[in-house]
Amino acid sequence: MERGMPGVLKRLVRMREFGLIVIILTICVIMSFASPYFLTEGNMRAILLSFSTEGIVVVGMTILLISGGIDLSVGSVMALTMAVAGKLFLFGLDPWSASVLGIATAAFIGLIMSYFVTRVGLHYFIVSLAFLGIARGLTLVVTQGTPLSLFTLPPAFKFIGQGSFYGIPFVVIVFLVVVIIADFLLRRATMFRRVYYVGSNQKAAEYSGIRVDRVKAGAIILCSTLTGLAGIIFMSKFGAATPQFGVGMELNVIAAAVIGGASLNGGSGSVLGAILGIALLSLVTSSLQLLDVPVFWQDAIKGGILLAAVTIDHLVHTRRK
């Protein structure tokens, strides 16, 4: 910290986040020339809105990746959360209690997954792949395969997904609160320091008296819970729960976290990086729309960006060594 300006600057430039900010700004500059609509307030707000809710899931995924885990089931768990909460509301439960139970369902799935990962000893990939199927299947059972129309949700509940404070969408506020808290905790809280230890070297963590299984389970459940929270926000936003919601979401979410510097080997990653990652992906999606690129190209281009980001990072890291 106290090494003087050039050192600080050098470190800043070397930081993953800095590179991402440069790329994002470059795209913004190019796009502002390419499209007159790009720099409008409406477009900026649309971009911000588009990634705010998914961004909450990205935060959870980043923490899970740092602990050395991964969760492929987020899209399905989100759909299940919406279906459970929506169905309970249609049965006559008030929307708040229904939402809490929906999020509890997501957390419960996290709990079961953590049982299989830490107690049975299966790999995250397989367990969450199984729950990608199970949670989606349960969603279809709950909804009977048809979207639940929730237009009767009270205005106070719809405010979560649709309202705004002084022109700032409430969704964005929730997102920023989650981000700021998570970023602070990850950098400063003892509890989350353990997540880095476990992800960096599980055995060494165990030999440092850290209860590794608890940390791993906590990260899984936290990721599922945040996914549930995001599901409730989406439900409020759309006033509906559709059985096919969130299909393929894991690609976006994991890509964002990895572009932002989280390692699949665990031990590294930051919330700020992950948020810049999801911002970059959303920015690209929006830019492609403004440039009239057919929508079918989007996934291919996103995959390409992921590959490019990881390749550059790999090359930079191996050269430094």
Added chain:
Amino acid sequence: MTASPLLEMTGIAKAFGPVQALQDVDFRLRHGEIHALAGENGAGKSTLMRIIDGILQPDEGEIRLDGKPLRFSTPLEAQQAGIGFVHQEIALCPDVSVAENVCMARINASRSFLVNYRRVRREARAVLRQLVDIDPDAPLNTLSISSQQVVEIAKALTLDCRILILDEPTAALTERESEALFKIMHRLKSKGISIIYISHRMAEIFAHCDHITVLRDGRYVMDAPIAETTPEAVVNSMVGRELSHLYPDKLSTPPQQGETILSVRGLSDDGLVRDVNFDLHEGEILGLAGLIGAGRSETVQTICGLKPRTAGTVLLKGREIRIDGYPDAVAEGIVYLSEDRKGEGVFLDLTIAQNVSALRLDKVTTPLGLIDRRAEQDQAQALTDELNLKSGGIGEAVSSLSGGNQQKVAIAKLLTADPAVVILDEPTRGIDVGAKSEIHALLRRFAQSGVGVIVVSSELPEVIGLCDRVLVLCEGRQSGTLEGDDVTEEAIIALASDLTGTALSDRLPAGPAALDSVQ
């Protein structure tokens, strides 16, 4: 010696970025000799060998094989030219059988479409029989580390090599296995194969090698026929300074005069360890010796709660303590240093400060559950200064440190617990001579300051030079305790190989440990 050397390297230089790993290094290997290559860690031994093997390309210098200049651009080319390399780290496939591992290179070189498994097994068995009896059908991961090392050597032998490079092959081997390896080396030598033998152990070098070359800080320091030099001269040229005392002074009084710190009674685990009893006294360093697979690590890990205990009690300063897991041991001030530094000891990609605080995070946590960074930095700074750590600052990643300094970080971590007892498993494995004697001196200081010190070590000179009292294990049972002048290599080996007949061999579980026992 003979006129033209088999392999001649002159003026070799190699830089990695700003680091000059090798500079103006000369190396000559003659026909049919065992040539020791010595030097501290980081002296450039491995880099030089990787250049021979084609893994690395030199920036400058000339390599001649049989007088012809050449350069290998891949390990395969070097292999085809008859150079076999047994790396220090085990590079085998854990899930496939021993036979397939041994014949891996042969299978790869084979032109036939199908693999003849019967032949693979036969050849593997033939090669292994020269070394130690290992079942060729056993999956590799059921073997102990030392047996895997033997498989690695067997694998190199399947290639008809003229030059065999052995990079610290005995680091993980027991004395007996090492002896078997030396016999093989001499047999290969008599067949005209030249061997480059990298080792830290002077006793081995002087017993078995013909010639020695010493590197220091990437430069050539000396080379001489073994008969014309002494271990002292070699060590001094390796370190570049006089090492007056390799080991700190031992206790001058009988260890039992000190107060009893730790008492272990009737300790058993669910497998190997059976009825271990001992007392640890204030001021002494207690050694735990035995062959690999004798249950040394298991014993201390059971004491620390890292492995489940099925019977026995542990008393700390006369008070029986309850340990259901390692956190309980840490809370009582009993801490453990793993033998596998990189795999289990340190967090390579985290900073020095973060590594040091891992064991007792509560000491750097504020009442709100946040990390107190100032306290974390201060603690790391104070402890690493005390241990004389050489680093670019406590904010650097541990991966940037040498092995010896990484070990100091791991030890600093233990000290945060204000330990009553420190248990160190192979504390100086793979560490250069300088750092080694520093760590030895440190352990003696711990003991003098009233901390109980238990050292598990496979290196007999270390056990003998460092420990006041030595508990010897054989097949999970204690076969004896030695102290004072009775602590000799012969006495330890006799107890460790159960020549006195106290341990019951029928209690030994079948499998990997069998290799390490004495047939």
